Amino acid sequence: MTLDAPPAPLTxxxxxxxxxxxxxxxxxxxxxxxxxxxxxxxxxxxxxxxxEELQYEGVGFAGYxxxxxxxxxxxxxxxxxxxxxxxxxLPAVREGLALVHCDPHxxxxxxxxxxxxxxxxxxxxxQERRLELYAGAEIEYFLVARDAxxxxxxxxxxxxxSRPCYDARGLTRMYDHLTGVSSxxxxxxxxxxxxxxEDANGQFEQNFAYADALTxxxxxxxxxxxxxxxxxxxxxxxxxxxKPFADQTGSGMHLHLSLWDDGEPLFPGDGAxxxxxxxxxxxxxILEHAPAMQAVLAPTVNSYKRTGATSTRSGATWSPRxxxxxGNDRTHYVRIPDGNRVELRGGDxxxxxxxxxxxxxxxxxxxxxxxxxxxxxxxxxxxxxxxxAVDALGADPVVAAAxxxxxxxxxxxxxxxxxxxxxxxxxxxxxWEHDRYLTAF
Numbered sequence: 001m002t003l004d005a006p007p008a009p010l011t012x013x014x015x016x017x018x019x020x021x022x023x024x025x026x027x028x029x030x031x032x033x034x035x036x037x038x039x040x041x042x043x044x045x046x047x048x049x050x051x052e053e054l055q056y057e058g059v060g061f062a063g064y065x066x067x068x069x070x071x072x073x074x075x076x077x078x079x080x081x082x083x084x085x086x087x088x089x090l091p092a093v094r095e096g097l098a099l100v101h102c103d104p105h106x107x108x109x110x111x112x113x114x115x116x117x118x119x120x121x122x123x124x125x126x127q128e129r130r131l132e133l134y135a136g137a138e139i140e141y142f143l144v145a146r147d148a149x150x151x152x153x154x155x156x157x158x159x160x161x162s163r164p165c166y167d168a169r170g171l172t173r174m175y176d177h178l179t180g181v182s183s184x185x186x187x188x189x190x191x192x193x194x195x196x197x198e199d200a201n202g203q204f205e206q207n208f209a210y211a212d213a214l215t216x217x218x219x220x221x222x223x224x225x226x227x228x229x230x231x232x233x234x235x236x237x238x239x240x241x242x243k244p245f246a247d248q249t250g251s252g253m254h255l256h257l258s259l260w261d262d263g264e265p266l267f268p269g270d271g272a273x274x275x276x277x278x279x280x281x282x283x284x285x286i287l288e289h290a291p292a293m294q295a296v297l298a299p300t301v302n303s304y305k306r307t308g309a310t311s312t313r314s315g316a317t318w319s320p321r322x323x324x325x326x327g328n329d330r331t332h333y334v335r336i337p338d339g340n341r342v343e344l345r346g347g348d349x350x351x352x353x354x355x356x357x358x359x360x361x362x363x364x365x366x367x368x369x370x371x372x373x374x375x376x377x378x379x380x381x382x383x384x385x386x387x388x389a390v391d392a393l394g395a396d397p398v399v400a401a402a403x404x405x406x407x408x409x410x411x412x413x414x415x416x417x418x419x420x421x422x423x424x425x426x427x428x429x430x431x432w433e434h435d436r437y438l439t440a441f
Contacts, residue, residue, distance in 0.1 A: 019051035028096035070113030112407025115354035136210030136256035154202025200248035240349035250306030251349035274339025285367020290323035292396030362402035
């Protein structure tokens with residue numbers, strides 16, 4: 001990240017007529033996309049002939065059928081209203097296809113359970129203080145397949161090294177997939193700058209330039225869709241599951257965060273690690289609220305198989321267990337690569353980017369408002385399970401308020417869903433229990 005002002009996203013004004021723009025681009029169908037609280041992408045295909053209706057009236061969904069978005073079967077439709085600034089051509093997926101991210105509405109009002117609406121509410125509150133959040137996201141994932149016995153394995157059968165990270169041969173064997181994704185990112189103007197083999201067999205990472213927080217969150221959702229679709233085309237499954245293999249490193253989604261004021265970066269300074277006082281207080285807020293934030297940053301039962309790991313085949317987990325910070329040291333919860341940003345390393349592949357950025361912003365602003373000091377000794381350990389994280393969320397009014405930023409009840413609903421998820425898993429009986437208990441007594 002440089003000190004130059006980040007590039008501005010394409011504006012809605014530049015594409016004020018969705019139908020005309022789509023026709024000029026040879027688009028035949030528009031995919032109207034939004035995500036639920038779990039990050040599940042939901043969409044309808046809208047023919048270009050109905051693009052004007054999509055722009056001005058939106059497109060309807062049965063909200064309860066969507067999933068975790070706060071509706072019952074009797075509730076009115078969700079209406080997805082497109083954000084024209086997010087219009088994205090996707091000919092690499094299908095010729096004549098474009099995508100547009102949407103904000104769900106109910107009866108004409110933004111729906112408070114919609115993650116994109118939540119993030120926009122937090123960003124608007126920050127803008128009232130002349131503050132703007134910029135973010136970069138590192139997307140890690142596995143390319144997997146099933147063997148003849150149905151066992152999950154790396155899609156590359158020759159990817160067996162005990163230390164495969166950055167391996168040139170493993171990278172080259174996935175050249176077509178990785179360069180295909182990279183080319184799409186660059187055609188879209190995202191600025192893909194690196195693609196690598198990560199620490200586990202079958203694990204990869206693809207990076208693109210930072211942008212304003214909403215644009216970055218949209219791009220994470222789009223990138224997951226692109227990666228998954230292009231992998232399927234080659235007979236593979238791309239999974240963002242935090243830890244698909246017990247003996248290997250899991251997948252993170254690290255967020256690089258910075259605050260700006262009218263195009264001027266606020267984080268560089270002459271304090272420790274090159275940070276300003278504002279940056280240190282922002283950082284302190286994240287550390288203060290880390291246990292509750294983990295319910296959002298590590299939102300699945302499987303997430304805590306990653307953060308709780310004590311060893312892997314490679315010898316490192318790359319997953320923090322305490323709310324610590326430091327310089328260019330990847331074992332911390334927050335790493336400071338340079339004075340321009342802080343890197344939040346608590347998130348994983350299941351992270352909903354809208355919610356993650358919303359709670360990060362709320363925590364950081366709380367640190368600024370309360371003039372918190374990051375150098376507090378004996379920071380607590382991070383929650384060991386999803387249930388512990390949800391309990392921490394319920395006890396943290398700042399993070400809870402972030403989820404409720406667009407309307408009340410969202411945090412309580414989210415916490416209930418996550419408790420149910422934990423106990424659904426806890427109620428299953430698996431091979432570990434058979435191996436340990438079947439003949440033990």
